[in-house]
Amino acid sequence: xxxxxxxxxxxxxxxxxxxxxxxxxxxxxxxxxxxxxxxxxxxxxxxxxxxxxxxxxxxxxxxxxxxxxxxxxxxxxxxxxxxxxxxxxxxxxxxxxxxxxxxxxxxxxxxxxxxxxxxxxxxxxxxxxxxxxxxxxxxxxxxxxxxxxxxxxxxxxxxxxxxxxxxxxxxxxxxxxxxxxxxxxxxxxxxxxxxxxxxxxxxxxxxxxxxxxxxxxxxxxxxxxxxxxxxxxxxxxxxxxxxxxxxxxxxxxxxxxxxxxxxxxxxxxxxxxxxxxxxxxxxxxxxxxxxxxxxxxxxxxxxxxxxxxxxxxxxxxxxxxxxxxxxxxxxxxxxxxxxxxxxxxxxxxxxxxxxxxxxxxxxxxxxxx
Amino acid sequence: xxxxxxxxxxxxxxxxxxxxxxxxxxxxxxxxxxxxxxxxxxxxxxxxxxxxxxxxxxxxxxxxxxxxxxxxxxxxxxxxxxxxxxxxxxxxxxxxxxxxxxxxxxxxxxxxxxxxxxxxxxxxxxxxxxxxxxxxxxxxxxxxxxxxxxxxxxxxxxxxxxxxxxxxxxxxxxxxxxxxxxxxxxxxxxxxxxxxxxxxxxxxxxxxxxxxxxxxxxxxxxxxxxxxxxxxxxxxxxxxxxxxxxxxxxxxxxxxxxxxxxxxxxxxxxxxxxxxxxxxxxxxxxxxxxxxxxxxxxxxxxxxxxxxxxxxxxxxxxxxxxxxxxxxxxxxxxxxxxxxxxxxxxxxxxxxxxxxxxxxxxxxxxxxx
Numbered sequence: 001x002x003x004x005x006x007x008x009x010x011x012x013x014x015x016x017x018x019x020x021x022x023x024x025x026x027x028x029x030x031x032x033x034x035x036x037x038x039x040x041x042x043x044x045x046x047x048x049x050x051x052x053x054x055x056x057x058x059x060x061x062x063x064x065x066x067x068x069x070x071x072x073x074x075x076x077x078x079x080x081x082x083x084x085x086x087x088x089x090x091x092x093x094x095x096x097x098x099x100x101x102x103x104x105x106x107x108x109x110x111x112x113x114x115x116x117x118x119x120x121x122x123x124x125x126x127x128x129x130x131x132x133x134x135x136x137x138x139x140x141x142x143x144x145x146x147x148x149x150x151x152x153x154x155x156x157x158x159x160x161x162x163x164x165x166x167x168x169x170x171x172x173x174x175x176x177x178x179x180x181x182x183x184x185x186x187x188x189x190x191x192x193x194x195x196x197x198x199x200x201x202x203x204x205x206x207x208x209x210x211x212x213x214x215x216x217x218x219x220x221x222x223x224x225x226x227x228x229x230x231x232x233x234x235x236x237x238x239x240x241x242x243x244x245x246x247x248x249x250x251x252x253x254x255x256x257x258x259x260x261x262x263x264x265x266x267x268x269x270x271x272x273x274x275x276x277x278x279x280x281x282x283x284x285x286x287x288x289x290x291x292x293x294x295x296x297x298x299x300x301x302x303x304x305x306x307x308x309x310x311x312x313x314x315x316x317x318x319x320x321x322x323x324x325x326x327x328x329x330x331x332x333x334x335x336x337x338x339x340x341x342x343x344x345x346x347x348x349x350x351x352x353x354x355x356x357x358x359x360x361x362x363x364x365x366x367x368x369x
Numbered sequence: 370x371x372x373x374x375x376x377x378x379x380x381x382x383x384x385x386x387x388x389x390x391x392x393x394x395x396x397x398x399x400x401x402x403x404x405x406x407x408x409x410x411x412x413x414x415x416x417x418x419x420x421x422x423x424x425x426x427x428x429x430x431x432x433x434x435x436x437x438x439x440x441x442x443x444x445x446x447x448x449x450x451x452x453x454x455x456x457x458x459x460x461x462x463x464x465x466x467x468x469x470x471x472x473x474x475x476x477x478x479x480x481x482x483x484x485x486x487x488x489x490x491x492x493x494x495x496x497x498x499x500x501x502x503x504x505x506x507x508x509x510x511x512x513x514x515x516x517x518x519x520x521x522x523x524x525x526x527x528x529x530x531x532x533x534x535x536x537x538x539x540x541x542x543x544x545x546x547x548x549x550x551x552x553x554x555x556x557x558x559x560x561x562x563x564x565x566x567x568x569x570x571x572x573x574x575x576x577x578x579x580x581x582x583x584x585x586x587x588x589x590x591x592x593x594x595x596x597x598x599x600x601x602x603x604x605x606x607x608x609x610x611x612x613x614x615x616x617x618x619x620x621x622x623x624x625x626x627x628x629x630x631x632x633x634x635x636x637x638x639x640x641x642x643x644x645x646x647x648x649x650x651x652x653x654x655x656x657x658x659x660x661x662x663x664x665x666x667x668x669x670x671x672x673x674x675x676x677x678x679x680x681x682x683x684x685x686x687x688x689x690x691x692x693x694x695x696x697x698x699x700x701x702x703x704x705x706x707x708x709x710x711x712x713x714x715x716x717x718x719x720x721x722x723x724x725x726x727x728x729x730x731x732x733x734x735x736x737x738x
C-alpha cells in the first residue's frame with residue numbers, strides 16, 4: 001500500500017492506494033464517529049464491492065451501515081438523486097455525528113460528497129473510488145457537485161474527504177471504455193503539469209490498458225501526488241488549481257452539446273484537450289508537433305481526438321456559461337509546453353474558432369483518428 | 370451608524386447597524402467584484418426596499434443588478450425556491466466572480482445564503498436583513514439552509530456573509546407579529562448569555578414595541594455583539610455556539626408539529642424557551658422564579674408561553690430527528706442561571722416529558738397567558 005498525503009492543515013487527509021485497500025479496516029477506523037455510517041453507491045457497484053466495504057467497516061468497529069443506492073451515470077448526478085440521499089439519511093435519523101462513504105465512480109463521489117457537504121450543514125465523508133477516473137482525479141481535492149440543466153457541476157461545494165481509499169483491484173471489473181476515460185485524466189495531468197508522466201505513458205500505455213497492477217498504482221499515485229500539490233497550494237481554485245481544468249472548458253461544451261451521458265467525461269476531456277492544444281498552437285505558444293504528440297497518446301489510449309461536429313458558434317455559446325468565464329472575459333487554459341499549462345484571458349476569439357474547427361469530427365486532423 | 374465586527378480571520382466581516390444603512394453605498398462598495406450583482410428578495414419586501422438597495426448599489430459603482438424574487442414565508446424555504454434562484458443566476462450567466470445580496474427576513478437570508486454557498490461551489494453574499502429576527506440573529510453567523518419535509522434547516526452550509534447591513538429603519542414596515550417574533554430571539558440572547566440584557570428588556574419592552582430607533586439599535590447591536598463573540602469562538606457549532614440554540618430543540622418540534630408556517634420561528638422559540646427553562650427547573654438547575662421571569666418577559670412582548678397541545682410523546686418524536694441528538698443521546702440546552710446556558714446530554718427523559726406537559730396549551734401554567 002502507498003499513501004499520498006493532501007496537506008490542508010486541519011483538513012489534511014491520506015489517499016491510500018493499492019490492491020486490497022477497500023478491505024483494510026485500518027483505513028476506515030480513524031474516521032468512525034459516535035454516529036452512524038451510510039454507504040452511498042449504485043446498483044452496478046453494490047453487488048461487486050458493497051459487502052466487502054461493509055465487512056471492513058464492521059471489522060473497524062462500525063455499527064451496521066445505512067445503504068443508499070442512487071442511479072448510475074452522469075445524468076443521475078442531479079437534484080433527484082441528492083434528495084434520495086437526504087431521504088435515506090433522514091429516514092435513518094443520521095445525525096451530525098455520522099459519516100458518509102462514497103463507493104463508486106466520479107458520479108457517486110461528487111454526489112455523495114456534495115450531500116455530505118450540506119447534510120445538516122456538513123458531515124465528513126470517505127471516498128472509495130472504484131473507477132480509474134475517480135482514483136486519479138475526482139476523489140481527491142474536495143470538489144463536489146451536482147449538475148443543473150444549464151450546466152455541469154453548477155451546484156456544489158468544496159468539501160474535502162476525511163480519507164480516500166483507492167483500491168486498484170476494483171479496476172479489474174471496470175468496463176474498457178471507462179478505463180480509457182480514466183486514462184484521459186492521467187494524460188491531462190501529464191500534459192498540464194508533468195512532462196515525465198507523459199513520457200512514462202508513451203512507454204507504458206499497453207501495460208496500463210492491460211490493467212497491470214504496478215502500472216495502475218504508478219498512475220494513481222503520480223496523479224494523486226500532482227493533484228495534492230496543486231490542491232494544497234490553492235484549495236478553492238482561485239489560481240493554479242485552475243490548471244487542472246486543462247481541456248475541461250471545451251470538454252464541458254462537448255458533454256453538454258452532445259447531451260449528458262452520451263460522451264463520458266474523460267472522453268470529452270480528451271477531445272477538449274486537443275482543442276486546447278490547438279488553441280495553444282494558434283496563439284503561437286505550442287509547436288504543432290506537441291499537439292500531434294497529444295493526439296498520438298490519446299489514440300494509443302483509444303480515446304477520441306475530435307469533438308462532435310457542431311458549429312464553432314455552438315461551442316462558444318456552450319462555453320459562455322462555463323465557470324471559467326470571469327468578468328465577461330473568456331479564460332482558457334493553454335499549454336506553453338508539455339507539462340506547463342497556463343491560464344490566459346487575452347486570446348483572440350478567432351483562434352478559439354479555428355482551434356474548434358480543427359478538432360471536430362469531419363475535419364482532416366480528426367479524420368486521421 | 371454602529372459597526373460590530375465578526376472576527377473570523379480571512380472570513381471576518383462587519384455588521385453595519387443604523388437607520389438609513391441600506392442607502393449607504395460605502396457599505397456595499399468594498400464587496401463589489403468583477404462580475405454581476407444579484408439581489409434575492411420576495412414580493413413583500415421588493416416594493417418597499419428593492420429600489421433603494423439598487424440605487425445604493427448603483428452609487429457604489431455596480432452594474433444593474435439581476436433581480437430574483439422568491440415566495441415569502443417559511444414554507445418557501447425549500448428546493449423549489451432554491452432552484453428558482455439558480456435558474457435566475459444561470460439565465461443571467463452569473464459567474465463565480467459575482468455576488469448575491471439577500472434582501473429580506475430570515476427566510477430570504479437563509480435561502481439566498483445557501484444558494485450563494487453552493488452556486489458554482491460558492492460565491493460571496495451580503496445580508497440585508499429587513500426583519501428584527503434577521504437583524505438580531507439569522508443574518509449574522511453564516512448559518513444558511515433550506516428545510517426538508519423531514520426537518521427544518523436539514524440541508525445547508527456554514528457560509529459567512531461578506532457584510533451585514535442592518536437598517537433599523539426597515540423595521541417600521543414590519544408587521545407587529547413579526548416584530549414580536551424577533552424580540553423572542555433577543556430574549557433568547559439575554560437568557561442564554563447576558564443577564565444584563567434581560568434586565569434591560571424588562572425595563573424597555575414598551576420602547577421596543579413602539580419601535581423606538583435607539584431601543585432597536587441597542588438590541589440589534591447587543592445581540593450582534595453576543596453572537597459575534599460566540600461565532601468567533603466556535604464558527605461551526607462544535608461547542609459553545611450550540612448555546613445559541615436555547616429553546617430551539619423544543620421550538621423546532623413546535624414548528625414541525627404545528628406545520629411549517631403556522632407558528633413563526635420566533636414564536637416557537639418563545640414557547641420552546643419556556644419548555645427548556647421548565648426542563649432546567651425539573652433538573653434542579655434553575656429556580657422556579659426564573660422560569661416565571663422568562664414567562665413574564667415573553668408575555669410583556671406578547672409572545673406565547675406554551676406550545677400546541679400535543680402529547681409529550683409526539684414532541685419527543687419530533688425532537689428525535691433534531692440536529693441536537695448526538696450518538697443517540699438526546700442533548701438539551703438548559704439554564705444554570707439567567708444568562709448562563711449549558712449543554713447537557715444526561716437528563717432524565719421523564720423530566721423532559723414533565724417540562725413539555727407543564728408548557729403546552731391547556732396546562733395551568735400556560736392558561737395564565
